[in-house]
Amino acid sequence: MSTLSKARAYDVESFWKNLTNHPQFKLLRAPEIGGVMVRGRMGAQGDAFNLGEMTVTRCSVQLDTGEVGHSYVQGRDR
Structure with a gap:
């Protein structure tokens, strides 16, 4: 994935x-x-804060053999 x-x-x-x-x-x-919502930290050590929103695309599939896969991808393709 x-x-x-x-x-x-x-x-x-x-x-x-x-x-x-x-x-x-x-x-x-x-x-x-x-x-x-994307979160951030100042200097990777400070308190968490909301940096902003990000568009994502998600999808879940199952193979006929039983394996399940979930994926989130930054952005979109339209």
Whole structure:
């Protein structure tokens, strides 16, 4: 998931189209866009404070073999 979250959408789509044996999966939670509050600390030691909001996309899938994956990615692709 980490590698996929850092890849460009175009590269992932291109790889998926060229893949001959697609894993079977079902969406537990379809990709959806939302926001999260980003927290920070002054000097990494001070009291926590709200830095601001950030757009994220989240999704959950389950492979037919039973493995479940959840991912949050910064930003959106629309």
